[in-house]
Amino acid sequence: MEYAKRVRTVPTNRAEKQKIKVQINTETLSELVEQELAMVSDARVVRHIRERLVPPTIKLRDWDYGSPGQQYPCWIVLNDSENAIGYCEYGFGPRCPWGLLHSGDDPRHQSMGMDSEWFPTFLEAFFGSFSAIPLPIWRVFRVADDGTHTPLTDEGTWEATWERTLELRSADPTSSYYVGQDAY
Numbered sequence: 785m786e787y788a789k790r791v792r793t794v795p796t797n798r799a800e801k802q803k804i805k806v807q808i809n810t811e812t813l814s815e816l817v818e819q820e821l822a823m824v825s826d827a828r829v830v831r832h833i834r835e836r837l838v839p840p841t842i843k844l845r846d847w848d849y850g851s852p853g854q855q856y857p858c859w860i861v862l863n864d865s866e867n868a869i870g871y872c873e874y875g876f877g878p879r880c881p882w883g884l885l886h887s888g889d890d891p892r893h894q895s896m897g898m899d900s901e902w903f904p905t906f907l908e909a910f911f912g913s914f915s916a917i918p919l920p921i922w923r924v925f926r927v928a929d930d931g932t933h934t935p936l937t938d939e940g941t942w943e944a945t946w947e948r949t950l951e952l953r954s955a956d957p958t959s960s961y962y963v964g965q966d967a968y
Contacts, residue, residue, distance in 0.1 A: 807873060808859070808871070808873060810839065810840040810859075813840045813859055813861055813871055814840065814861075816871075816906065817837065817861055817906050820905060820906045820907045821833060821834075823907070823968045824907070824967055824968045825967060825968060826921060826967035826968075828919060828921070829916075829919060829921065829967045829968075832915075832916075832918075832919055833862065833910060833915075836862045836863060836864045836915060837861060837862055838860060838861065838862065838863045840859045840860065840861050840871075841859065841860050842857045842858070842859055842860075843857070843858055843859075843860055843870070843894075844856070844857055844858075844894075845857075845858045845870070845872070845885065845894055845895060845896045846894050846895045846896065847874075847875050847895075847896055848895050848896065848897075849875075856872055856873075856874040856875050856896065857872065857873075857874075858870035858871065858872040858883065858885065858896065859871040859872070860885070860887070861906070862910070862915065863887045864887070864913075864914070864915040865887070866886060866887055866888055867884065867885070867886070867887055867913055867914045867915055868884075868885045868886065868887035869882060869883070869884060869885070869906065869909045869910060869913060869915070870882070870883050870885045871883075871906075872896065875896050875902075876896070876899055876902035877902075879904065880899070880902035880903055880904050881902070881904075882902065882903045882904070882905060882906050882908065882909035883896060883897065883901055883902040883903070883909065884897065884901040884902075884909060884912065884913050885897065885901075907968060911965060916965075917942045918942075919965075920939055920940060920941050921939050921965045921967055922939065922940055922941065922942050922945035922946075922963050922964070922965055923935045923936070923937050923938070923939055923940070923945060923963070923964060923965065923966065924936045924937045924945055924948050924949050924952060924961055924962075924963065925961065925962055925963075925964045926952075926959055926960065926961050927959075927960040927961075927962070933964075935964075935966065936952070936961075939965075942963070945963050946963055949961050949962065949963050
C-alpha cells in the first residue's frame with residue numbers, strides 16, 4: 785500500500801534528540817482501519833471497535849531493543865481504558881506495524897513491548913488484545929491432521945469458551961484445540 789507523501793520528523797531519543805521520518809499520516813491510518821473494518825461480517829464487533837477508536841495521535845514509545853533511551857513514534861488509534869492499539873513504522877514494523885500498548889501515562893509502561901504483541905494487521909492486534917475479550921464471539925476450534933480448522937461450539941464468552949477448550953484438551957490430548965472467532 786502506498787502511503788501519503790507528507791513526512792513529519794519526531795525526536796526518537798531523549799538524550800540524542802535524533803529525528804526520524806514519520807511517513808504515514810492520520811488520514812492514511814484512518815483509511816487502513818476502515819479497510820479492515822469493512823472485512824468484518826459481525827456488526828457487534830464493528831460497533832465494539834468503533835466505540836474505542838480515537839483520532840490517531842503520535843506518542844513516543846521506548847524501544848527496548850536499541851540504545852538506552854531510544855524511542856519510536858507510535859500512532860494510537862484505539863484506546864480501551866488501560867490498553868491501546870498503536871501503529872509504528874519502526875521497531876517491529878513494517879512487517880508487524882500494529883501493536884498492543886499500555887494507554888496510560890505511567891512512565892514505567894511506555895515501552896513498545898515484545899514482538900509477540902505486534903501484528904501485521906489492525907484486526908489481528910484487536911483480536912489479540914484485551915479489548916476483544918468482552919465480546920461473546922468466541923468458539924472452540926479443532927485443528928485436524930490435514931490442517932483444517934473446524935468450529936466445535938456456538939459463540940460464547942471468553943471464559944466459558946476457554947473452560948470448554950481445556951476440557952477438550954484434557955479429554956483428547958492428542959488433538960489440537962484453541963479459542964478463536966470467525967467474525968472476519
